[in-house]
Amino acid sequence: MLIFNFGHESTLGLYLAYSAIQETQNLNFVGADAKWAKASHLVPWDPTYPALAAEAVLTLLKDVDSDKDTQELSSLATNYFQDAVKAAPNDPWFNQNLAVLLLDTDAKAAENYAKKAVRLSPRNYNSYTYYTLGLAFLNQEKVDQAINAFVLEGLANPVFLIADVWERSPLLEIKDNVIRKALSSYRKVLSQTNKTSIQYGWLHDQLTLLSWWYDYPISEKDKEATSPLIHAMIIADNNRHESLALLDQYVQSQGRSNDLHLVQARLSPEQYLPELLEKIDGTAEEKAQFEKSIRQEESTRSWLNQVKASSEAQIRYGGAFAYRNLAANNIQKILYPGEIQTSVLSTSIQLFTNAPREYPQLDNYMANIRTEQLQMD
Structure with missing residues (x-):
């Protein structure tokens, strides 16, 4: 049975927490900080109050213009999350958030927090944890470790490998190495997987799709072994009739x-x-423009990649169950390291998908990279 702690200290802590939120909204950071600190002191075993404080500060960051205010608020949010980690060292998302916040100011600390988040996070929970770790390595000029971390992100989250971050520095400079190693890793895991399994079909599809996306050679046998949707996409430029049939x-x-x-x-x-035009609401001019974009001669890959959107940040739930404090349900933020945009259409028609929940060969391969290449226990 779940038992919530509504003792005197927790009740007072809750009151101070909500009072601090009001102070923060009124831009009284000194008053808010004092109340958050007191709430944390009253119940040092509960990460709820410093975590809520950090989230309130992060919300304010969106409306801040000056570099000085941004730096001060980022530092304040970092301090709060550090207090939260002291109370709950095995919370993966507190560690992830700290890693993101520290990337530009203390890359070594960011690396340590990201490693902790990696150890604690489920593979199929898409929070770009390996990407965060890779950036921490890159900011320390640990290029080989960064490449391995980015490969791990690509294994856990294939759509990451077509994100816009690969078209600009600092990832552009190592893009070819990462893609080459990721495809090699896919092949190694595939060779260890039962050919009749769901896992094999998924990985073969993703390997073929990524090979096509980056102009790596694909045999006719491999093309024909993919799902009808992916097969249709990769042959569309050369054989529209067969692609449409598929x-x-x-x-x-x-x-x-x-x-x-x-x-x-x-x-x-x-x-x-x-x-399709009948379904679309718009003026005649807008529909004409839409039709022009449909008929435009360009590669299928370029067409799929025309419209991009930011990956939606994951939201955490159920904090009350973890910390026996109803207020913990208001802890929701999982930070990403900057904006990450991917192809809207590729996502909506589910070209790139995450691995099945159970995939021991993939999990073992990723564990070996963590141990042998990243020196993680």
Whole structure:
């Protein structure tokens, strides 16, 4: 049975916490800091109050213009999260948030917190933890370790390997090495996987898709062994007729979303575009512009990558169960290291997907990289 602690100290701590939030909203940081500190002192075993303090400060950061205020608030949020980690050292997201906040000011500390987050985080929970660790390595000029961390992120979260971060510094300079090593890692894990398993089918699809995305050679046998959707995408530039047949086959089995209808319209505008245009709300001029974009001659990969959107930050839930404090349900933030944009259409039609929850060969391979290449226990 879950028992909540509503003792005198916790009740007073809760009162101080909400009072501090009001002070923060009124930009009275000194008063808020004093109340957060007192709440934390009253219940030092409970990370709720410093974590709530950190989140309140991070919310304010969005509206701050000056570098000085940004630096001060970032430092304050860092201090609060450090207090939260003291109370709950095995909370993966407190460690992740600290790693992100410290990347530019203390890369070694960021590395340590990111490593802790990696150890504690489930593989299939997409919070860019390995990416954070890789940036911490890169900020210390530990390039080989950074490459391995980015490969691990690509194994856990394949869509990361097509994100916009690879088109600019500092990742652009090591992009080829990371992609090459990631594809090699995919092949090694695939060779250890039962060919009749769901895991094999998933990894073969992702390997083939990424090879196509980065212009690596793909055999006809490998193309034909992919799912109809991915097969359709990778042959669309050279054989639209067969690509459309495969896509129609996929739609018949899975149902047609608006996004899949859009892909069909691009492959065969005469057949599918009129119906699609009827679904779209807009002026005649807007519809004409939309039709022009559909008929535009460009590679399938470029077309898929036309529209990008930021990855939505994960939100944590159930803090009350972890910390026996109802106020902990208000702890929600999981920070990412900067904005990460990926292809909207590739995501919406589920080209890139995360691995099945149970995949021992993948987990063992990733554990070996952590141990042998990153010197993690």
